Amino acid sequence: MERIQYNVIERDTKNASGKAKKDVGNILRINGFKNLYNPLEYRYFRVMQQLWSISRLKSDICLFVQYPANIQICYNYLKSRKGFKICIIHDLESLRGTKTVKEEISVLNSFNIVISHNEKMSQYLRSNGLVSRIVELDIFDYLLPVDLPINATYRNNEIAFAGNLEKSIFLKRMGELQDFKVNLYGAPISDMQPIVSNRNIDYKGCFSSEDLISHLSGGWGLVWDGDSLDCCNGIAGEYMRYNCPHKVSMYIVSERPIIIWNQAAMADYVVKHNLGIKVSSLHNLQNIISSFSSDEYNLMVRAVKAEKMKLSVGGQLQGILNSILNQ
Incomplete structure (x- = not known):
């Protein structure tokens, strides 16, 4: 079964969200997940690239998606594609009040497996209608070079x-x-x-x-x-x-x-x-x-x-x- 990741745009960032998604992408590459597409510079063309790449997905694939990282039309199109689909949650926008929980559950239920943050988040998803299998992450990775120096000064106050x-x-x-x-x-x-x-x-x-x-x-x-x-x-x-x-x-x-x-x-x-x-x-x-x-x-x-x-x-x-x- 071919392994594909719905890759996200990787930019130099000084916020946690960018680092988390970049790390997930790198871990997936180590595990043989190829990029779904090679992003162009302009957003309009990237959306067209994604829709075209989704249309060409075969049924004998394992597709890994980071959520949220794409526009709704792409998630809607993904629902129609067969294959084994895995999603890892970075944020739940319904908990922030920027999206309805019904909208999010509709997207997440299109995946075979949803990787939730923890038991509390899983309970929230189940109580709101998620039927996909849930696996809990518990804590995010944080990839580092092996030789990165650390400030070894510890002051209790x-x-x-x-x-x-x-x-x-x-x-x-x-x-x-x-x-x-x-x-x-x-x-x-x-x-x-x-x-x-x-x-x-x-x-x-x-x-x-x-x-x-x-x-x-x-x-x-x-x-x-x-x-x-x-x-x-x-x-x-x-x-x-x-x-x-x-x-x-x-x-x-x-x-x-x-x-x-x-x-x-x-x-x-x-x-x-x-x-x-x-x-x-x-x-x-x-x-x-x-x-x-x-x-x-x-x-x-x-x-x-x-x-x-x-x-x-x-x-x-x-x-x-x-x-x-x-x-």
């Missing part, structure tokens, strides 16, 4: 936060956590002053997804969203109840233990594998961190490094591909 500063409104209140220094990474925004005016925040700059790994410093990596320090709220905060943030993987390959909201879908995974801690409120952080001995913290770092060995070479998705393709 320093937290690293990397991400979209525009939507991370809670950063304006981080001055309330005076026991911690916060090392901040991300593209600068027009209204940086309310953030960097906090004396405990040190803005470090913006780096590519790979360069960031060498520059990241601090004893912990923070996974948080919304406008509050007491919980992750709003659409972005609620989304954390279902998704596996690529940011978690980024901190792990940077060899930083995780701080994550205790209601996040990934909180249990982080704690189960001793990759960090879960908290209900950042105001509780000092008491929780001070309760750990240096030996306990070092055990976390060792667990993080072990997890890194898997994620940095694509071991998580590779295991799933092995189970699917060898069945």
Whole structure:
């Protein structure tokens, strides 16, 4: 059976979404998945290329699709094509309010297998009508060169936060956590002053997804969203109840233990594998961190490094591909 991936445009990017899709594409190539088409520069011609390439698909193929990465007309056309079709979810737009759940389920039900982020996301999909077989990823890979240097400075009172500063409104209140220094990474925004005016925040700059790994410093990596320090709220905060943030993987390959909201879908995974801690409120952080001995913290770092060995070479998705393709 021929293996084909519905390839996505790969551009140099400084956001997690681009890195995640690029890594999936590279892991698929290692496993013998050929590109569906060779993208041209202009979007109109790329759409025509895709429709033509879909029309020529045979029935004895294994097609791997990254979702969402294509326009609706292409997904609709794919429904009519036979073959064994696999889809990996990067984002669920219905959870962000940009698409109806009915629209998404209609697309996802056209696949034989859907790779969901985790059990919470799977429950959401099932309760809304998904009938395809579901396989859970649990955590995203984060491919890295083997010789990439890491900042080996670990300070227990320093937290690293990397991400979209525009939507991370809670950063304006981080001055309330005076026991911690916060090392901040991300593209600068027009209204940086309310953030960097906090004396405990040190803005470090913006780096590519790979360069960031060498520059990241601090004893912990923070996974948080919304406008509050007491919980992750709003659409972005609620989304954390279902998704596996690529940011978690980024901190792990940077060899930083995780701080994550205790209601996040990934909180249990982080704690189960001793990759960090879960908290209900950042105001509780000092008491929780001070309760750990240096030996306990070092055990976390060792667990993080072990997890890194898997994620940095694509071991998580590779295991799933092995189970699917060898069945």
